[in-house]
Amino acid sequence: MIEVNGLRRRYGDHEAVRGLDFTVRRGEVFALLGTNGAGKTSTVELLEGLAPADGGQVRVLGHDPYLDRFAVRPRIGLMLQEGGFPAELTVGETARMWAGCTTRARPVVESLSLVGLGRRADVRVKQLSGGERRRLDLALALTGRPEVLFLDEPTTGFDPQARRDAWELVRVLRDEGVTVLLTTHYLEEAEELADQLAIMNEGRIVVSGTPAEVMAEQPARIRFGLPAGVPIGALPVPAVAGEGGRVLVETREMQRSLTELLLWARDQGIELAALDARSATLEEVFLGIAARGNESVREVVA
């Protein structure tokens, strides 16, 4: 549904997108993550056909979204970072106006109900909260029954319940075969929704793959306390002194390291106090990338 090869975009001397490659298949949710200014919106705008690429190639539904705008636009839905609705119109009027410009439009009541604004049709746009405006944005993006939906930071300003409702809606749409390209700063949102994700930094994809593959980028951590008098050097796996007098083991083979530790502890008759073993979170991977900057560019996915 989306194919990106060697994609580049520049503003004057500044190259904001520096050679991206990725593919999104039908019915997949693809999340594009990254630090502020990494180039996510610049990339998404090229996919949406809002600007021409300065290098490389984009195909959406098999077409160039900029040059073949008339073939692509009726089949995609866009939720930009800012909507810009006429403030004096009501929610219902806004949705009707949009439906009037849209091919294959859903009934307005249906679009508004999908995002929980069914009872707010008579309220003026200027009276909506920030989160409600984003929901109206989402309703309009869904009006044309899009095959590909672009969501640029869709749940910014949503309360926790509205965010969960939006996630559920995205899952339903995905199950109906809609392909979703999402940018977000909420890593939990990416973990919840993404089938594939890519983390950008300084215009490049630094790591990509399924959430599990991306999380495997950083080592898992095992922490515990040792009884007094047992030196760290006696352990069967490499370990260091961690915070609060606890021992820290960082490992890329969690099951093996844990098994070795537990067998050793049993044989020695030692109790590992408050044992805690966990995989890296997406947040740890993200912070690792933000910290190391752009020193290495690599892909997890073969």
Ligand SMILES: Nc1ncnc2c1ncn2[C@@H]1O[C@H](COP(=O)(O)OP(=O)(O)OP(=O)(O)O)[C@@H](O)[C@H]1O
């Ligand atoms: N119209 C523009 N003219 C000049 N530079 C721009 C323009 N739009 C974006 N940039 C620059 O390009 C880079 C990428 O910006 P972009 O908005 O794509 O990042 P982003 O990943 O979406 O960031 P954020 O998470 O903050 O929304 C930034 O350095 C930004 O300052």
